[in-house]
Amino acid sequence: MPSVHAITYQLLRRRGLTTVFGNPGSNELPFLKDFPEDFRYVLGLHEGVVVGMADGYAQASGRPALVNLHAAAGSGNAMGALTNAWYSHTPLVVTAGQQAREMLGVEAMLANVDAPQLPRPLVKWSYEPACPADVPRALSQAIHIAGLPARGPVYVSIPHDDWDKPADEDAEALLSRTVSDAGTPSAAQLDALAQRLQDARNPVLVLGPEVDAVAANALVADLAERLAVPVWVAPSASRCPFPTRHASFRGVLPAAVAGLARCLEGNDLIVAIGTPVFRYHQYDPGRYLPEGATLVQLTSDPQEAARAPMGDAWVGDIHATLEGLLTRLTAVDRPQPEPRPRPAAVEDPADRLAPETVFDVLDALAPEDAIYVKESTSTVTVFWERVEMRHPGSYFFPAAGGLGFGMPAAVGVQLASPERRVIGVIGDGSANYAITALWTAAQYRIPVVFVILRNDTYGALRWFTRQFDAGEVPGLDVPGLDFCSLARGYGVEARFTSRREEFEDALRDALTADTPTLIEVPTTTIEP
Ligand code: TZD
Ligand code: CA
Numbered sequence: 001m002p003s004v005h006a007i008t009y010q011l012l013r014r015r016g017l018t019t020v021f022g023n024p025g026s027n028e029l030p031f032l033k034d035f036p037e038d039f040r041y042v043l044g045l046h047e048g049v050v051v052g053m054a055d056g057y058a059q060a061s062g063r064p065a066l067v068n069l070h071a072a073a074g075s076g077n078a079m080g081a082l083t084n085a086w087y088s089h090t091p092l093v094v095t096a097g098q099q100a101r102e103m104l105g106v107e108a109m110l111a112n113v114d115a116p117q118l119p120r121p122l123v124k125w126s127y128e129p130a131c132p133a134d135v136p137r138a139l140s141q142a143i144h145i146a147g148l149p150a151r152g153p154v155y156v157s158i159p160h161d162d163w164d165k166p167a168d169e170d171a172e173a174l175l176s177r178t179v180s181d182a183g184t185p186s187a188a189q190l191d192a193l194a195q196r197l198q199d200a201r202n203p204v205l206v207l208g209p210e211v212d213a214v215a216a217n218a219l220v221a222d223l224a225e226r227l228a229v230p231v232w233v234a235p236s237a238s239r240c241p242f243p244t245r246h247a248s249f250r251g252v253l254p255a256a257v258a259g260l261a262r263c264l265e266g267n268d269l270i271v272a273i274g275t276p277v278f279r280y281h282q283y284d285p286g287r288y289l290p291e292g293a294t295l296v297q298l299t300s301d302p303q304e305a306a307r308a309p310m311g312d313a314w315v316g317d318i319h320a321t322l323e324g325l326l327t328r329l330t331a332v333d334r335p336q337p338e339p340r341p342r343p344a345a346v347e348d349p350a351d352r353l354a355p356e357t358v359f360d361v362l363d364a365l366a367p368e369d370a371i372y373v374k375e376s377t378s379t380v381t382v383f384w385e386r387v388e389m390r391h392p393g394s395y396f397f398p399a400a401g402g403l404g405f406g407m408p409a410a411v412g413v414q415l416a417s418p419e420r421r422v423i424g425v426i427g428d429g430s431a432n433y434a435i436t437a438l439w440t441a442a443q444y445r446i447p448v449v450f451v452i453l454r455n456d457t458y459g460a461l462r463w464f465t466r467q468f469d470a471g472e473v474p475g476l477d478v479p480g481l482d483f484c485s486l487a488r489g490y491g492v493e494a495r496f497t498s499r500r501e502e503f504e505d506a507l508r509d510a511l512t513a514d515t516p517t518l519i520e521v522p523t524t525t526i527e528p
Contacts, residue, residue, distance in 0.1 A: 001166040007136045017066040021054040025070030027097025030163040045436035047074045049408040051081035055090045056412025064091035064146045072112040080402045082122040085153045088399035091146035092153035100161040115157035128157040132165035144179040150301035184320040194328035200269035208234040208275020211241035215392045219322040224248045228334040234275035240395035247339040258286025270295040276304040352522035355379040359386040375406025376427030378459030378528045404433030410448045428454040441516040442491030449510040450518040452483045455525045487518035494518045
C-alpha cells in the first residue's frame, strides 16, 4: 500500500500543483521529506509574502496554487494576504502542518487548536482530515473546491504523523477524477438578456475583475462595439478587463455610492459583468442607481449576486454567457462613443518626480504587454489615465485593499509569466508590509522591476483625513526609509532616480536585466 505521502505527491503532480509556496516549520518537515525532483519549493521569508506570491502566481496562471504554512502562527501571519485572495477569487490550496494527532489534546507546542476555524471566513472550505487515510481525499476535495466557481482559497490542516501512514485502498482512484463546472445559461435566458440589452436606449457596461480572470476581455470589447456603449471599470478595480485606450473606455468608477450613481446618470440600463455591485469604499450615502436606471449583473459568484442591493443577477459562466449574447445581438443605430482626451504632461519639481511623470515614462518605455502589479494607493486614478493596458492579465491590485500584496504578487506573477515583464509599482508605505519578497526575487532570479514611489507618507490616508474631517492625526508619515539599502540588503540591485532622464535610464536597464531591480523614485503626493 503506498503511503499518504506518496499518493499525495502523485495527486499534486496530476493536478499540476508542482510548485509549493511555503515557509516551513517542524510540523511541515515530514511533508517536505523526499521532495520530488520535478517539484519546486519557493521559499518566502514571511507567510504574508508566501500567500501573496501564490496569489499572484494563481491569478496570472489561472490555475490553483499550493501553499504550505507552519501551523497556527504561520497561518495567522497569512491572514491579511488571505483577505485579498478571498476577494480576488484566487484558487489557493493552503495547507498547514499540524502537531501529531496524539499530541493535540494536551495542546503541545505547535498544536493548531481548532485548526479549521482559524482561517474562516476567508476560505471557501476548511478542514482537518479525520484520519491519515483521509488526507489524499481531503486534498483532492480542496483542489476541486478551490478551482470550481466561484473560485477561492481553501485550507487543510494536516497532522505531521499522517504522512508515512498507509493510504486508503481506493486512494489511486482520486488521481484520475475530474470535476468540472457544466453550468451555462439556457437559450431562453440568453434570449431574454439579449432582448433587454437590445431594448435599452442608453445602456452602459461596467466591467469587473472576473472578466479578466476568465480572459473574456475580447468578448466584452466586442459587446461594447456591437452595442456602441461607453464602458467603465467597476470600483476598487483589482484587474484590468478592458483596453484602457479603447474609444469607449471611460475610466474606473468611484468607490462611493453617490459618486458612482452620478457617473452613470443618463444611462437606463447598467450591465455589470464579472463584478460585485459594487465594491464601495468611501462613505458617500445616496441612491444606488441614477433615476430611471435598472441593472443586470453577470457573475459566477452566488454570494456576489445575492448580496447586491439592486438589479437582476444572472449567476453562471460569464464567458459562455457573453458568447451566447454576442450571437443574439443585432447592430444598433447609435454612434460609437468618442475617445477621452489624453492627459497633458505634468511639471516636476527639481528634486522629485510627479507620479504622472513616472507613469508616462512607464507607458513610453515598458513593453506593450507589460504586467503591472500596483500597490500605491494615492496614484490609482492617474495610473489608469496614463498607462495603456491592452492584453488580458495586465494589472493586479490587492482586491481587499490589504497592503503587502504588491511586492510578493509581482514575484508570483513573474514566475507564472516568464515571457512577459512584470513591473511592481509600489508605494513607500505598502512596500514595508512584505519587503522580504525582495529576497525571494533575488535568490530565485525572478526579474521583476520594482518601482518604489517614495513620497514619505501614507498618501491616500492624508486624503482620507479630509474626507473624515479628522484634521492632523498621528501615524501618517514614513520618513527615513532607504529603499536602495533595503534592496541591496536582500540581494537586489537598486537605483535611486530623482529626475526624469535618470528614471528613464534606470528603467531601460532594469527592463533588459535577467535579475530583479528596485528603482527608488522620490515623488510628489497627489490625491487618489
Ligand atoms: N494596513 C494594511 C495591511 N492595509 C491597509 N490598507 C492599511 C493598513 C491602511 N492603508 C490604506 O488603506 S492606504 C495606506 C494605508 C496604510 C497608505 C499606503 O501608502 P503608500 O501609498 O505609500 O503605499 P500612497 O500612494 O502614498 O497612498
Ligand atoms: Ca507613500
